[in-house]
Amino acid sequence: MVSSIPIPRDSEAKLQHILRTASQVFAQRGFAGASMRDISRATGVSLAGLYYYFENKQHLLYLIQNTTFTFVLESLRLRLRGVHEPPERLRLLVLNHIEYFLSHPNEMKVLSHEEDALGDPYGEKVQAIKRRYYALAREIFDSIAAEGLAPQIHPRIAVLSLFGMMNWTYKWHKPGVDPDAAELTAAIVGLFLHGVLPSGPEPKHMFREGITAGDPR
């Protein structure tokens, strides 16, 4: 009498566990390089048992990408509510993106790295979310650009370069060593808006020290 909706709640949690674990396997070995047996081993679910939760391997990847991307986009929409100042909206875009990147590195790596791995039943759906996400970012940028833009800056290139900075982080960011989400967001937003050079009109001939920390990795 209490349960009017016949959703098997036990199963939903297990699906989430499979999605999380499969993301880790895909992140490590790549989609094509990871086998169903790898995922079976990592999740503890038998090889045949996996197919109760999705139709095939591609569908599993689609489930990961779709839920991840949908969450990121919806989370951003929530954060943007009631915020109308363009610079703050940009900051929230970057913060939302980076925060999810650092808290769910496997899912985000699969999302970034396995963009083209999906066939056309599933691929188009993920592409649709990506287009909405890009359009939202483009809107935010355009409202910033409305107050003036540096010369030689194409809006499309600017936005895609911003995504380049953000999406590249999964290749180098080491938790505990590199800055956390807040600091990384401030750095990227600052770089995007003002560049690395100080904004003062006369930057030449300043002999400051302290930029010798070598960390090639």
Added chain:
Amino acid sequence: MVSSIPIPRDSEAKLQHILRTASQVFAQRGFAGASMRDISRATGVSLAGLYYYFENKQHLLYLIQNTTFTFVLESLRLRLRGVHEPPERLRLLVLNHIEYFLSHPNEMKVLSHEEDALGDPYGEKVQAIKRRYYALAREIFDSIAAEGLAPQIHPRIAVLSLFGMMNWTYKWHKPGVDPDAAELTAAIVGLFLHGVLPSGPEPKHMFREGITAGDPR
């Protein structure tokens, strides 16, 4: 008597053809997703015949990554000769990178996308070149940063963000539609140094057209 070096010159050209074609296949299907039979079909060389030119599939990927990366690094070193002004050196770094990206999209995609696909006999060698390349970029950046840096900018993050902007281009750049190498380089360098906002001290409500501040370029 004339030939002291027993290099089979006929074979070298064919190896290059295999490397070029295999790059295309790897770029389209990914390293793990591409089969030796795919490469055999694309190159016109029989399946067994391929193994005359390399030991195994990983070695083939290594050959592609090593020659590509070595060429890019050496090409940059050549361009940097005799140029000592830090901003111009930065511009040459970006130009060299972007030019090769747009003229050899397959090879560069394989280089960027298949970073971790190489096992440890080969993987370490490519990593070594990458470290040298990063160190060179870091040097260039540090000499620019010596004249002052915007607040909240970590050198490591700045350089890696620059690589993020550059390496992300293969995901979106469409030849003929998007700007060519020269224009793209100018956009990225401008964004990296000064950001997207106009550099004047009063960014709000300025209806000026071009910039007039003393900026030698």
Added chain:
DNA sequence: AGGCGTCTCGAACGTTCGTTCGACAAATGT
């Protein structure tokens, strides 16, 4: 002519792949 590297390939090797099948236990509905 004959021997020898260089180059090429069809055919096959053993392994691993994604996916399916049928059986079965436990919960659920009636």
Added chain:
DNA sequence: ACATTTGTCGAACGAACGTTCGAGACGCCT
């Protein structure tokens, strides 16, 4: 009590995988 749904799995399927082998064709030296 029984029928049905939900969840799980061992075993097997054919296909595709990376790699090897032995044989043969070609050009070059003596």
